[in-house]
Amino acid sequence: MMQNGMVKTLIYEKQVRLFYMDNTRLVNEILQLSNGTDKIQKVVLAKTISAVSLMSATLKGSQRISVQITMTNPNYKVFADADANGNVRGYLNEGLRHASSGFMRNVSLENLIGEKGTIRVIKGSAMNQFTGITDMPYRNINDDFSHFFAQSEQTQTFIGTDLIFNEKDEQLLVSQGIFAQLLPGASPHLIGEIKNIYRNNQPFFNSLGKCNESKVEEKLSEFFPDVKYMESSSVQFYCGCSKEMFYGMLYSLEEDEIRQSIKNQESIETGCQICGRTYRFTIHELQALLS
Ligand SMILES: [Zn+2]
Structure with a gap:
């Protein structure tokens, strides 16, 4: 069984690279x-x-990819990023996370994204970075x-993903996706054709992650020639945050605030909004910060 696994193949006589991924566990954790x-x-x-997880498979070495989706209502944003080792993280901004439940319960994905949604992608390494921004004419992310x-x-690239929730929509049972890209000279x-096969055979792709990785090639051959x-x-799921990173945030707090905490004999706790980890700074550490 593939858990958080990705299988990379070539299909159609090496005209297309096709990745299949099951990332159910990773998405559930987030x-x-x-x-x-x-x-x-x-x-x-x-x-x-899922899109960023799939795109991580195209990165090399120290490259990273970071994606920001902004809905037509610019208070609603989603962030996700990944590195070449498949370490992925993502979160909703405060505005989207705390949006009125009355609105969220009734809005469709299409209407949430709206007419003026944008995708911004920053890709590359520290030395060589590429930024691209495009609109979202399909209003469905994929x-x-x-x-x-x-x-x-x-x-020419196709990204397809699918999610299955349990009946109460509380638990994610399956999250999978494919990334297909034409190589130079491909028809x-x-x-x-790949898009149609993916869309018309969702039960097959949803169950493919239950196979061993070694079986995926054989299974894909039922639909694609020459796998x-x-x-x-x-x-x-991996967030690279550390306590050291949050020292910087403390520096930017008012000095008075830190002094107040020391005076009240209170430690300061700050949290990473991406992974939920909390970092506590003791009075001793706060004193060191001011000295
Ligand atoms: Zn973190």
Whole structure:
């Protein structure tokens, strides 16, 4: 069984690279941190995380990818980023996380994104960074990422993802996706063909993650000609935050505030909004900060 696994293949006589990923565990871990949100918020976050998880498989070395989706209402944003080792994290901004439940319970994904949604992608390493911004004409995230690749990278790419929740929409049972990209010289119609196969066979792709990684190649061959297995990799939830990073935030607090805490014999606690980890600074540490 693939847990947080990705299988990379070539199909159609090496005209297309196709990745299949099951990231159910990773997405579940992140969704648990945004407890209390409605299904639509979970869906937006999960779909963004899945797209970024798939795109992490295209990175090399020290490259990172970071994505920001801004809805037509600019108070609503989703962030996700990943590195070449498949370390992925993501979160909803305060505005989207705490949006009125009355509105969130009734809004569709299409209407939440609205007519003026944008995707911003920053990709590369510290020395060589690329930023692309595109609109979201499809208003469903997946096809908007495909649109991003066509506009920004001039590649024909299909990103498909799917989610299955339990009946009460509390637990995510399956999260999977595919990334298909035409290689130079490929027949352009293949991307539409792959899209149709993916869309028309959701039960197959939803259950593919239950196979061993070694079986995925054989299974994919039922739908795609000439599948060549390349390699397997993993994706996982990982936030690289540290206590040291939060020292900087404390510095920016009013000096008076820190003095007050010392005077009241209170430690200061600050939390990472991405992974939920909390960091406590003792009075001793606060004193050291001021000296
Ligand atoms: Zn963190």
